[in-house]
Amino acid sequence: MHPLRGLYAITDSQLLAGERLMPWVDAALAGGARLLQYRDKSADPARRRDEATQLKSLCEYYGAQLIINDDLLLASELQVGLHLGRDDGSLGEARQQLGSQAIIGATCHASLDFASEAQKAGASYIAFGRFFQSVTKPGAPAATPFLLEQARKQFHLPIVAIGGVTLHNAPQLISSGASLLAVVNGLFGAPSPAEVERRARGFSELFQTL
Numbered sequence: 685m686h687p688l689r690g691l692y693a694i695t696d697s698q699l700l701a702g703e704r705l706m707p708w709v710d711a712a713l714a715g716g717a718r719l720l721q722y723r724d725k726s727a728d729p730a731r732r733r734d735e736a737t738q739l740k741s742l743c744e745y746y747g748a749q750l751i752i753n754d755d756l757l758l759a760s761e762l763q764v765g766l767h768l769g770r771d772d773g774s775l776g777e778a779r780q781q782l783g784s785q786a787i788i789g790a791t792c793h794a795s796l797d798f799a800s801e802a803q804k805a806g807a808s809y810i811a812f813g814r815f816f817q818s819v820t821k822p823g824a825p826a827a828t829p830f831l832l833e834q835a836r837k838q839f840h841l842p843i844v845a846i847g848g849v850t851l852h853n854a855p856q857l858i859s860s861g862a863s864l865l866a867v868v869n870g871l872f873g874a875p876s877p878a879e880v881e882r883r884a885r886g887f888s889e890l891f892q893t894l
């Protein structure tokens with residue numbers, strides 16, 4: 685399967701506090717997640733570096749790709765991918781710094797114009813959302829599956845769908861053109877690593893059947 689197709693797991697420092705981070709992520713990767721985003725909004729650079737380094741090893745073990753949210757410096761230090769939102773700095777500069785092979789993703793909300801800008805600046809994927817109610821980011825602007833169909837016609841880049849994604853609503857997003865489903869709560873909100881792995885397998889299998 686293309687490396688930028690499948691389940692895109694995103695960590696959350698509240699859901700995965702304390703000892704949960706590594707076992708819950710291990711389960712998501714064992715269940716087939718292809719990308720893992722380390723999304724930690726805390727201001728503790730030493731812990732962030734330490735956790736991201738451990739996650740990089742785990743991703744390497746499973747043949748998955750690690751993406752750092754917001755933090756070009758950390759992505760550059762670890763030589764891994766980066767996800768940038770609209771106010772997170774220049775994608776062009778990040779591309780220059782991380783090199784042509786790095787995976788760099790861009791938030792596009794519900795805007796094809798933002799996606800066009802991101803493509804020109806060298807994005808590896810374009811991310812649209814949020815498609816459903818999101819516990820993790822309730823205030824994110826809303827997007828519709830029809831937007832995915834339009835984006836699929838207009839862009840050759842892999843398309844990420846994010847925001848309230850669950851096993852229940854995932855098929856509709858894949859059918860509308862999503863190459864990657866980015867999931868926080870619908871994956872890591874599970875009560876045990878076994879349930880995280882079951883959900884991850886469920887998402888991954890959808891990409892083989894749809």
Ligand SMILES: Cc1ncc(COP(=O)(O)OP(=O)(O)O)c(N)n1
Nearest residue numbers: 753767768769770791811844846866
């Ligand atoms: C895959 C993916 N898509 C969108 C986002 C959101 O990025 P951003 O708008 O910068 O918001 P924060 O995640 O930084 O709160 C994302 N992280 N990943």
Ligand SMILES: Cc1nc(C(=O)O)sc1CCOP(=O)(O)O
Nearest residue numbers: 813814818820824847848868869
């Ligand atoms: C981080 C983020 N960005 C979004 C966007 O629409 O850009 S929605 C979102 C939260 C995704 O978490 P959950 O799967 O729990 O809804």
Ligand SMILES: [Mg+2]
Nearest residue numbers: 754768769772
């Ligand atoms: Mg951001």
